[in-house]
Amino acid sequence: xxxxxxxxxxxxxxxxxxxxxxxxxxxxxxxxxxxxxxxxxxxxxxxxxxxxxxxxxxxxxxxxxxxxxxxxxxxxxxxxxxxxxxxxxxxxxxxxxxxxxxxxxxxxxxxxxxxxxxxxxxxxxxxxxx
Amino acid sequence: xxxxxxxxxxxxxxxxxxxxxxxxxxxxxxxxxxxxxxxxxxxxxxxxxxxxxxxxxxxxxxxxxxxxxxxxxxxxxxxxxxxxxxxxxxxxxxxxxxxxxx
Amino acid sequence: xxxxxxxxxxxxxxxxxxxxxxxxxxxxxxxxxxxxxxxxxxxxxxxxxxxxxxxxxxxxxxxxxxxxxxxxxxxxxxxxxxxxxxxxxxxxxxxxxxxxxxxxxxxxxxxxxxxxxxxxxxxxxxxx
Numbered sequence: 001x002x003x004x005x006x007x008x009x010x011x012x013x014x015x016x017x018x019x020x021x022x023x024x025x026x027x028x029x030x031x032x033x034x035x036x037x038x039x040x041x042x043x044x045x046x047x048x049x050x051x052x053x054x055x056x057x058x059x060x061x062x063x064x065x066x067x068x069x070x071x072x073x074x075x076x077x078x079x080x081x082x083x084x085x086x087x088x089x090x091x092x093x094x095x096x097x098x099x100x101x102x103x104x105x106x107x108x109x110x111x112x113x114x115x116x117x118x119x120x121x122x123x124x125x126x127x128x129x130x
Numbered sequence: 131x132x133x134x135x136x137x138x139x140x141x142x143x144x145x146x147x148x149x150x151x152x153x154x155x156x157x158x159x160x161x162x163x164x165x166x167x168x169x170x171x172x173x174x175x176x177x178x179x180x181x182x183x184x185x186x187x188x189x190x191x192x193x194x195x196x197x198x199x200x201x202x203x204x205x206x207x208x209x210x211x212x213x214x215x216x217x218x219x220x221x222x223x224x225x226x227x228x229x230x231x232x
Numbered sequence: 233x234x235x236x237x238x239x240x241x242x243x244x245x246x247x248x249x250x251x252x253x254x255x256x257x258x259x260x261x262x263x264x265x266x267x268x269x270x271x272x273x274x275x276x277x278x279x280x281x282x283x284x285x286x287x288x289x290x291x292x293x294x295x296x297x298x299x300x301x302x303x304x305x306x307x308x309x310x311x312x313x314x315x316x317x318x319x320x321x322x323x324x325x326x327x328x329x330x331x332x333x334x335x336x337x338x339x340x341x342x343x344x345x346x347x348x349x350x351x352x353x354x355x356x357x358x359x360x
Contacts, residue, residue, distance in 0.1 A: 001223050006208065006358075015195075019138075019163060019164060022194070022215050023219065026214075026215035026219045027222075030219050030220070032219065032223070036238060074234075112265060112269040113269055115266065116246075116269055116270045116273045117240070119356040120240060120275065120356075121242075124222050124228055125356055125358075126136075126230070127232065127359055128223055128230070129230065130232060131352040133348075133352070133357075145283075149251070149282075149283055152344060153282070153344060153347040153351075154348055157305070214287065221258065229249070229351060229359065230357075230359050231251075232359045232360075
């Protein structure tokens with residue numbers, strides 16, 4: 001089956017993004033396709049490459065990046081949520097005159113249309129949030 | 131038509147569980163995850179409510195969340211089935227839609 | 233990304249479930265944003281207001297004092313985007329001492345016992 005996941009909360013503060021990660025992993029293990037994980041609201045904070053969690057803690061961003069490269073999962077950060085919270089890729093940095101970018105490998109920034117498209121194209125959409 | 135309802139809040143802190151329960155019906159299921167996993171325990175003040183609701187709907191609890199909070203399957207209500215993440219995926223696939231009560 | 237358009241052609245029934253007050257968290261505002269994009273993608277869009285979500289439709293919101301945008305006006309504009317199905321649960325209104333006259337837009341008031349049937353009619357549930 002084709003699944004899509006929506007993540008509404010940032011890493012480390014709330015269990016939501018951990019739950020989403022465990023769910024996606026289990027879905028892939030069972031042979032389902034996870035066509036997209038859409039990160040919305042504070043959820044976009046999952047996509048910064050500048051986090052440095054303690055070594056004995058899980059590295060939430062790196063886990064997502066590994067999923068993207070190993071299983072071809074499309075990780076999309078909501079552009080409007082990114083702009084408000086300082087999540088920037090090269091294009092966004094150029095467009096808004098920022099001196100740096102911070103998006104992690106495997107993530108891309110796009111519009112809310114990607115969430116609607118996921119709702120239309122996936123057989124099930126599962127939301128994780130607060 | 132069946133809906134998988136996911137609740138993730140402790141009933142002692144937020145009202146999501148009771149708000150979910152009063153709006154679901156026959157054929158629907160409820161999966162208790164994260165802070166809601168403690169609602170599945172047999173000795174809480176919510177046990178009666180869960181027992182009565184489980185006559186109409188099927189209840190599940192996410193075992194890793196329960197274990198993380200120091201509880202085992204032995205402390206669960208009889209009417210509640212515990213599942214791991216593979217079981218969670220299976221519930222999503224076998225219901226028509228998923229409704230998260232955030 | 234206002235110029236986005238969905239080319240797939242498939243139409244699904246989306247139900248937006250709104251259960252939170254405006255302003256206290258960002259979710260009410262974001263729900264509106266998503267509803268408008270969903271409508272632009274020619275999807276079948278319904279909104280359900282239950283629990284604290286009914287406060288989103290309260291007349292005379294004046295968030296100037298907290299320097300927030302008054303996005304409550306957008307609910308009145310939804311009709312222009314073919315978003316015409318707004319459902320409000322009667323018990324949620326009553327519990328809060330509110331009546332239909334307190335709301336800034338025309339809605340269909342439904343009893344709580346009809347919520348399941350409404351949910352059952354939809355393909356995708358988005359919770360805010």
